[in-house]
Amino acid sequence: MEGAEAMGALLSKARISKLGMTVVMLSFGLAMVMPFVLMISASFKFSAEAFDDPLRLIPKRINLGNYAEIFHHKYYFRWFLNSMLVAMGVILLKTTVVSMVAYAFAKLHFKGRDTLFVVLMTAMMITPDSTIVARYMQYRYMGLINSLWVLIIPSLFGVYFVFLLRQFFMGIPNELSEAAIIDGASHVGIFTRIIIPLSKPALLTMVLFSFIWSWNDYINPFVFITPVTTQVLTVGLQSFQTEYAVDTSLQMAGVCISLLPVLFIFVFVQDYFVEGIASTGLKG
Amino acid sequence: MHREEAKAVVIFVTPFLLGYLMFEALPMVSAILISLTNINSLSGLRDLHSLGFAGLSNYAKALSDGPAMASFGRSLLFTLYYVPALNAFAILLALFITRSFYFTKFVRTLIFTPYVTNIVAVAILWGLLLNPYGGIVNETLKLMGVSQPPMWLYGMRTALPTLAGISVWKDVAFQMIVYMAAIKNVPSELYESAEVDGASKLRQFLSVTMPMISPTVFAMVVTSTISSFQNYALVRTMTNGGPGDASRVAVINIYEQAFEFNRFSYASAQAIMMLMVIMLITVVQWRAQKRWVHY
């Protein structure tokens, strides 16, 4: 009987486990997203009530004034644009620089390569806060203060992603590059034509998180940039704060809007993870 | 071949190295220099003729500074809670997330949200859930028969592990995604041949997946160890080192010394000390990689 067969197929073991998995993952995901939902709900409340009764997701009185204030704010979109420019600059330049040097440490051979690498890593281990005054003076001397470049250039040389990419590159078997060398390819060629295409997931991870780190950076623009028109979003949002009190709901609204690019990029990057990665060419 | 390789090394490494020297190495050197002087007030920063060489006295002072040393201890403890929990959780999630179920992309985005949620909202939500008197978690525990549920963020003993737990929750998305990328790159033939050999899923995980992603695991363990010491924003917003000093980690102490009391040399000395501790741990991890990391 077709009905019974259909039913049987529907209730097949695979299907049930898939449904079960879905329930588990959805509830888990819901737990993870709660503060985010709280944030959105707070942005529609009146300031002093923002977190007064946090579990009341639909506010007693809905306040669209926060979003209105933001759209009419003199500088909000200027800040948004500045943040975007910086983040874009960082992704483009950083990807280039970092992937190149990671390749060198992973695949090229030179004396003291590994020792040098560990030495370079020490830069990651110092709290940025303790070097901030020194960096301020240094950047002032270099003329970078109060320009958006102060947020882009210094961040290109962080070792964090060099380390990550190096590990990833080291996982790519040498047979590929060796074969290419026999065929007469240069290292630059191997890099661009073999390694990079194989490393899409790692590179995309780097792009995503470099964007997020740059976009959410607060302390650097706060200290190194003063003029309002050059300022970025994270610092600008702090303007919604008086000497004694924070306009919490307004801040939350500002943060919500600022999250849109991040979420957008995340969703976009996810697609690349799922598709087109299995074809690594390692099968032959 | 060698000439070509040497040329490649120059092209690939030099730009980075130059920038690194200017923007990463130089500030570090400044920090070391400052720690060897006596700039312990803002006026000291400007009136350079009053600058004195203090040698290692800032370091000696820090070593005999009970609260400062205790804060280092707490940072280490935090790392011990944080790193294993974070990586285990992330690998687990990465495995689950690559399985087949409905709304995959949606769930992935949900898991990602804590990473980008404003820290104040995070602090408030967890403050609510974990409220020792009337929060959902403790009420549930009481119903289940636990008579004295923990004080979570307000307990002298529980504040630090609770912070570590919340930190794991917030940061897991990053590690999860990196592990996802690594797992995706394990060639499927390896699984196929293992299955042919009759290996169970668990066995496959241990003998195929783990070794193949071990370079990534290594990178994640090392980097999460290093970043676990830089947890200023989270601790500041959630407990600010409290209650009392229960969650006062090294980075809070350093920040306070530098920016609230303006004792820059002292703060720099402590920052360098922290760097040395982290470096030691990293070197130990680096040496140990021969035993378990496969390239």
Add this chain to the structure above:
Amino acid sequence: MNVRCLALCAVTIVIGMQVFAAPEEVTVLAYNQRDESSLVGALYKDFTKDTGIKVTVLPIPGSTADYQRKIDISIASGDTTDILFATNPIDYVKNILNGNVMAIDDLAKSAKLDLDATYGKYINRYKGKVYGVPQSPTYWAVFYNKKIFDDAGIAYPKGYWTWDQYVATAKKLTNPAKRIYGSFMCNFDAYSYMIANQKGVDGYKPDGTSNFDDPAFVESVQFMADLGNKYKVQPSYLEADSKKLPAESFVTGNYAMCFSGTWLFSQLSDTTKYPRDWKWGITQVPVPDAKSKINVGAVSYVMINKNAKNPSAALKLADYIGKNIYKYTNEPPALTKFNKGDYNKLFKDIAVASNGSVTAANIYDAIIDNGLGYRPEKITGSVAAQYKAIILKEVAVTYIGQRSALDTCKEIKKQVDEAINATAAK
């Protein structure tokens, strides 16, 4: 070209420069809410109109802590902005100790400004010198929600009263069913030693060590802890901290009374951002006993950067602000020659903005003519910043019920003394 020609050219140029000299300019590092588009902006424009000196405002986003941090870093690195502000005595002293600012006695003398005559008791001398022009003193008061009082049938508080009476009133008004608390207070450091301050007990002993083990401080800390934990008339520290209740929570209408500084006026006057359907009242602060009739408050200061580009013009602006800011922002000024009539005119604006909640006379009685003395609300001195940090973190342990007030005060004294020794040993 011969020498005579050159000389003529030079002289012409020099004279020309004097005549067509670029206008003088003063730069100001302002809190972001006091930028050019705010009420204070109008003051700057009028100053330019009166004196011809241009004013450039650089707003700094964030809290006062962020503002102070930015100042510390910029000025230490040689920034030449002329004017900066300190909203409380701790930041005032901090700026002096950090070498951020210059003493203005000599500048004032050459500008023929008699600061003592204008500002009298609000002048704050550190080691005999003046470092800032006072402005906008704040006072403390009890604000109350008239509707909650009416619903409970309780008479509004008026005139002299004690803390015991405050607690008793709050108890009658606390209504858990309606989620109403009788009282609200924030978690600023000043609350923790309010009673001791009102009793005139100083934060330092004559020998320079910390005085926090004085019974008055123990009483203060105990009182604050009891309000939330024992009498349960206000949110406990744990509740307020975990929910991050904002300082202006009174405007939500869930609190019968609120003990706070007069900075609350600006939120109370803003009914767009803080809408409500009830009237508020104001009365003077309660005191511990009849011997301790003191109110507290904080004076802000306009200070001049040590590296200022244009100090004399900056002083002119500072003095202008001190003398005139009340006309723009409704904040009471720090002037000696301000009489009842002037105050009433000032408070009238707040009264009007309150939609009939209060009259100018109410405000005047509550904060000016209340039979109370005036003391700075904060403990300052040689380790001002450390003192505040230590108090804040240690009292929390008592407030969550994990240590007695006595032990906390002993611990505070111990840590502050260590800080004093560390500072002296430099």
